[in-house]
Amino acid sequence: MLFNSIDFAIFLPIVFILYWFATKKNLRVQNILLLVSSYFFYACWDWRFMFLLIFSTLLDYFTGIKIYESTNHRKKMFWLWFSVIINLGFLGVFKYYNFFATSVANGLSLLGFQANMSSLQIILPVGISFYTFHGLSYVIDLYKNRIKPERNFVDYSVFVSFFPLLVAGPIERATHLLPQIRKKREFDYSKAIDGLRQILWGLFKKIVIADNCAEYANTIFNNSAAYSGSTLVLGALFFTFQIYCDFSGYSDIALGTARLFGIDLLKNFAFPYFSRDIAEFWRRWHISLSSWFKDYLYIPLGGSRGGMWMKIRNTFIIFLVSGFWHGASWTFIVWGFLNALYIMPSIIFDTHRNNLDTVAKGKLLPTVKEISSIGITFGLTVFAWIFFRANGMSHALSYVSGIFSASLFTLPKFIGMSEALTTIILVVIFMIVEWIGRENQYALEIIKTVRSKVIRWSFYLVILLTVYFYGNFGETVEFIYFQF
Amino acid sequence: MKKFILGVLSFLLILLIFNGVVLSFANLHYYKNYDKKPSKNYSSFIMSDSHGLPIGDFSEEFNVYNFSAGSDSYFDIERKIKYLIENDYKIDTIYMTVDDHALSPHREHANNLDRSVIYSSEDEYDSHFSYLREKYIKYYLAIFQPRVRTLFKQYLKENFKHIYIKKNDNPNKDVPWYKLSENERIKRVEIRKQAQFGSEFKSKKLEETLIEIINLCRMNKIELIGIKFPIPNTYVKILGDKNFGADKVLLSYGVTVIDSKLIFIDHNEYFKNTDHMNSKGGKIFTKILLDK
Numbered sequence: 001m002l003f004n005s006i007d008f009a010i011f012l013p014i015v016f017i018l019y020w021f022a023t024k025k026n027l028r029v030q031n032i033l034l035l036v037s038s039y040f041f042y043a044c045w046d047w048r049f050m051f052l053l054i055f056s057t058l059l060d061y062f063t064g065i066k067i068y069e070s071t072n073h074r075k076k077m078f079w080l081w082f083s084v085i086i087n088l089g090f091l092g093v094f095k096y097y098n099f100f101a102t103s104v105a106n107g108l109s110l111l112g113f114q115a116n117m118s119s120l121q122i123i124l125p126v127g128i129s130f131y132t133f134h135g136l137s138y139v140i141d142l143y144k145n146r147i148k149p150e151r152n153f154v155d156y157s158v159f160v161s162f163f164p165l166l167v168a169g170p171i172e173r174a175t176h177l178l179p180q181i182r183k184k185r186e187f188d189y190s191k192a193i194d195g196l197r198q199i200l201w202g203l204f205k206k207i208v209i210a211d212n213c214a215e216y217a218n219t220i221f222n223n224s225a226a227y228s229g230s231t232l233v234l235g236a237l238f239f240t241f242q243i244y245c246d247f248s249g250y251s252d253i254a255l256g257t258a259r260l261f262g263i264d265l266l267k268n269f270a271f272p273y274f275s276r277d278i279a280e281f282w283r284r285w286h287i288s289l290s291s292w293f294k295d296y297l298y299i300p301l302g303g304s305r306g307g308m309w310m311k312i313r314n315t316f317i318i319f320l321v322s323g324f325w326h327g328a329s330w331t332f333i334v335w336g337f338l339n340a341l342y343i344m345p346s347i348i349f350d351t352h353r354n355n356l357d358t359v360a361k362g363k364l365l366p367t368v369k370e371i372s373s374i375g376i377t378f379g380l381t382v383f384a385w386i387f388f389r390a391n392g393m394s395h396a397l398s399y400v401s402g403i404f405s406a407s408l409f410t411l412p413k414f415i416g417m418s419e420a421l422t423t424i425i426l427v428v429i430f431m432i433v434e435w436i437g438r439e440n441q442y443a444l445e446i447i448k449t450v451r452s453k454v455i456r457w458s459f460y461l462v463i464l465l466t467v468y469f470y471g472n473f474g475e476t477v478e479f480i481y482f483q484f
Numbered sequence: 485m486k487k488f489i490l491g492v493l494s495f496l497l498i499l500l501i502f503n504g505v506v507l508s509f510a511n512l513h514y515y516k517n518y519d520k521k522p523s524k525n526y527s528s529f530i531m532s533d534s535h536g537l538p539i540g541d542f543s544e545e546f547n548v549y550n551f552s553a554g555s556d557s558y559f560d561i562e563r564k565i566k567y568l569i570e571n572d573y574k575i576d577t578i579y580m581t582v583d584d585h586a587l588s589p590h591r592e593h594a595n596n597l598d599r600s601v602i603y604s605s606e607d608e609y610d611s612h613f614s615y616l617r618e619k620y621i622k623y624y625l626a627i628f629q630p631r632v633r634t635l636f637k638q639y640l641k642e643n644f645k646h647i648y649i650k651k652n653d654n655p656n657k658d659v660p661w662y663k664l665s666e667n668e669r670i671k672r673v674e675i676r677k678q679a680q681f682g683s684e685f686k687s688k689k690l691e692e693t694l695i696e697i698i699n700l701c702r703m704n705k706i707e708l709i710g711i712k713f714p715i716p717n718t719y720v721k722i723l724g725d726k727n728f729g730a731d732k733v734l735l736s737y738g739v740t741v742i743d744s745k746l747i748f749i750d751h752n753e754y755f756k757n758t759d760h761m762n763s764k765g766g767k768i769f770t771k772i773l774l775d776k
Contacts, residue, residue: 006617006621006622006625006628007617010621020485187485187488189485189487189488192488193488193491196492460495461498464499468502468627468633469633469637473628473630473633
């Protein structure tokens with residue numbers, strides 16, 4: 001069930017009405033309802049993988065209790081590794097088996113050995129990377145004595161499988177979400193309105209920007225050999241906006257939906273394309289994953305405590321793992337590697353915390369210096385996205401070499417160029433709105449400050465009509481991050 | 485909560501009014517006539533896309549019902565045949581299009597699935613909800629119909645265009661096909677060819693459905709006859725040997741194909757445009773096809 005489908009448009013109001021009216025605001029009943037609807041939501045994709053979700057929930061629920069109740073350190077450690085190995089084992093089999101099998105076979109054949117590693121037709125269970133990381137954060141936090149175990153199985157299950165975040169995050173923390181699930185929730189008018197507004201903005205991003213950009217990005221990437229360097233640059237730009245609006249649009253809908261139920265999820269995006277350096281970009285892009293890697297990988301590896309080399313090593317490790325988390329392909333690993341390279345100067349010269357504030361805070365326009373640093377960061381990001389989007393390493397390399405040719409200085413041209421102009425105009429308008437609203441949680445939140453109800457409502461209607469007239473309804477396009 | 489519900493209801497009301505406008509438009513300009521069901525007196529049917537439209541009701545003289553509709557694909561034709569079978573029509577013969585473009589990927593995407601849904605039965609769907617969604621919810625929530633949206637947008641554009649663009653911007657717009665210069669004809673045929681034969685590969689899904697139709701007719705003892713509709717000289721020349729091969733599929737299953745592609749090759753006056761007959765051509769063709 002996609003967020004931008006009729007099914008979800010029917011599902012959400014039904015759950016909302018039952019949640020606030022049929023449960024008599026009884027917390028236990030509300031949580032049971034959230035759990036049942038979350039399982040239904042997941043089963044709509046593929047009910048066969050329900051067992052994995054339930055198994056993962058049971059595993060972490062019981063090992064969590066075991067970790068907490070173990071009196072000695074060795075036992076605690078045993079239960080922690082028991083959970084980590086099984087969780088990562090499932091993730092490894094479903095997501096990475098074929099990658100390892102073919103990579104080992106290719107490696108051996110280079111050494112002159114013939115290896116017969118059979119690849120399996122494995123379907124990737126949707127959301128497995130997300131709910132596995134939920135569970136892992138829970139058991140690691142327990143092991144570190146940051147939290148106490150959740151004894152109520154329903155509450156714990158809601159934490160793992162709450163439907164707005166189940167298939168593509170944000171990756172929640174037990175310390176943030178579990179207390180909200182345990183606490184009695186009252187309907188909050190402003191929170192609910194804010195939720196609806198964020199859903200509307202998310203739909204706009206997904207249907208108008210991401211899905212339209214996807215069409216042109218696919219056209220150009222799938223026939224890249226036929227296009228000029230300038231057209232390839234345009235293709236990379238289309239993908240850059242596609243992936244941002246697809247994923248941040250999804251996150252907006254998820255956060256807005258959760259707010260309708262009185263729950264606040266972790267913010268996942270904070271206007272990353274206005275970043276002045278790569279370190280800032282990574283504080284603003286897929287925040288819940290970046291902070292997960294920082295807390296559960298970078299810091300346990302020693303973080304920045306062991307001197308410069310340790311810092312460099314650990315930075316490379318988290319970026320490579322982050323790339324690998326996105327998918328079993330060398331292109332994702334190269335994407336991670338490139339980002340590690342980009343961030344290195346700021347690690348070495350200790351400037352990675354230079355840009356903590358919002359760019360041009362309180363001002364309408366940025367300075368020339370800010371514009372140039374935003375431009376450079378954006379350019380580097382676009383370049384890295386080419387590897388992320390390419391169908392394989394050779395495709396990525398031929399795409400890049402295609403860009404750096406004499407045709408880079410010609411006018412872009414491809415089938416559908418005239419229709420693409422409308423999308424380009426929409427992207428420009430979108431980025432202007434994002435710039436104006438950059439000091440808010442999400443851009444459209446700024447409309448809250450407009451006092452006139454007529455203007456506010458007119459603005460919502462304009463967005464709705466834009467979604468209707470300019471949205472891409474060709475075929476419902478799945479959210480990119482569902483595959484991770 | 486009351487304030488929230490009121491706000492949401494007001495918002496929904498606006499959406500509902502807009503949906504009402506779109507639905508009325510769709511009924512007038514899109515769904516109209518598609519749901520016209522044949523009388524049970526007919527036992528023979530013509531099923532085609534827009535190429536079958538010029539036949540109009542001339543076929544009724546021969547007791548054959550023209551069940552064609554613009555953009556009908558094999559997906560839609562299969563639904564119609566199943567509908568006739570399930571509703572106890574006595575079917576002897578089905579004349580079905582096997583034109584060169586019938587298996588094109590263009591036809592796979594530009595089909596009538598959202599309209600022919602009225603002929604579908606619950607067996608076609610994996611759940612009762614899917615059936616309700618496809619057949620009823622999507623119809624009444626017209627704002628969710630991509631094709632209706634495209635038509636509505638086009639309609640508004642055309643109407644607004646008159647405000648700022650002078651009429652007769654294209655002098656050849658209303659000139660009949662046979663009066664057009666050869667250069668103009670070639671220009672139009674090239675555009676048409678690009679739309680229908682833009683891809684090198686045929687649609688696998690349409691081919692599978694075509695085979696299902698052949699088997700369905702066999703199982704129900706229906707005589708299936710393939711027709712290739714007449715096309716004008718310019719189109720024949722430019723098309724060359726381009727053919728996605730629907731006719732060959734039928735022939736390989738031992739089904740008769742009547743190839744009328746070249747019968748009006750020297751009669752531009754029988755055509756309305758690049759590859760469609762006009763009413764005059766349709767009338768003559770019907771006689772040739774059905775007057776045994």
